[in-house]
Amino acid sequence: MAVLSPFSLLLLLFFIFSTSSASTIYEILTENGLPQGLLPDAVKEYSLSPNGEFVVEFSKPCYVFFTDLFYYEKRITGKLEYGRISNLSGIQVKKFFIWSSVEGIVATDDRTLDFTVGFLTEKHRFSEFAEIPTCRSKPGTSCRGAESLLISEA
Structure with a gap:
């Protein structure tokens, strides 16, 4: 078994990253068979390792309403593979x-996305996430935020 020198390893990593035409996290999502609208517009920075593990940092935590209300923490992590995100944390x-953590997302052949929440899976239309949504600081007057679960009302 051949062992790569540190220089060869750096060249290999450079080649892997330079062959991707994506320059934004949204382009990386679409290159991997997922819609760009899975993430709101407040991405400050991201990192993606060669094995698919990623970290996305937002400028602030935020809410997005699709057919359900989603909450994005300031930092989300997971593993990206073609058509799938696993080991996801930071999205509810x-x-x-009831607020529940989204643990995984899988694109299916029928143009839907399967969201895994605990032992449950819920389908959403792929087209629901076609556009990059606007990050909102508050969920709106008719919705209560995730933080309200931690504060008891008198």
Whole structure:
């Protein structure tokens, strides 16, 4: 088994990153068979390792409403593979007044996305995430934010 020198390893990593035509995280998502609108417009920076592990930093935590209300923490992490994000942390969805963590997303052949929340999977239309959504500081007057679960009301 051949062992790569540090110089060869750096050249290999440079080649891997330079062969990708993507320059933004949104382009990387579409190159990997996922819609760009999975992430809101507040991305400050991101890193993607050769094995697909990623970190996305937002300028602030925020809310986005698709058919459900989603909450993005200031930092999300996961592993990106073609058509799938696994080991996801930092995104929550509100269903029936309960916030639950989204653990994975898989693109299916019928142009839907399967969102895994615990042992449950929910389908969303691929087209729902076609456009990059606007990051909102508050969920709106009719919705309560994730932080409200931590504060008891008198």
